[in-house]
Amino acid sequence: MDENKRRGLVIALLFFAYNGITLNATDHELYEIIMLIAQSKISGKESALFFKNNALPASAERSMQ
Numbered sequence: 001m002d003e004n005k006r007r008g009l010v011i012a013l014l015f016f017a018y019n020g021i022t023l024n025a026t027d028h029e030l031y032e033i034i035m036l037i038a039q040s041k042i043s044g045k046e047s048a049l050f051f052k053n054n055a056l057p058a059s060a061e062r063s064m065q
Contacts (some may be wrong), residue, residue: 004035005035005038007035009030009034012051015034015053016055017058020057020058020059021055021056021057022055022056022057022058023051023054023055023056024054024055024056025050030056031049031065033050
């Protein structure tokens, strides 16, 4: 994964964390979604759906551990 993709993912994760949200996704799943976005293989709507479906309030993520 090149620098721009890593930077984009870090910014997205920081945005979620700042807003009290964690992603219930593995590193592999995050890698796959970022690569699909970068290669224009999925639409913005599809990528938003991935993040929406995997978003958890930070407190819910901690209680699942």
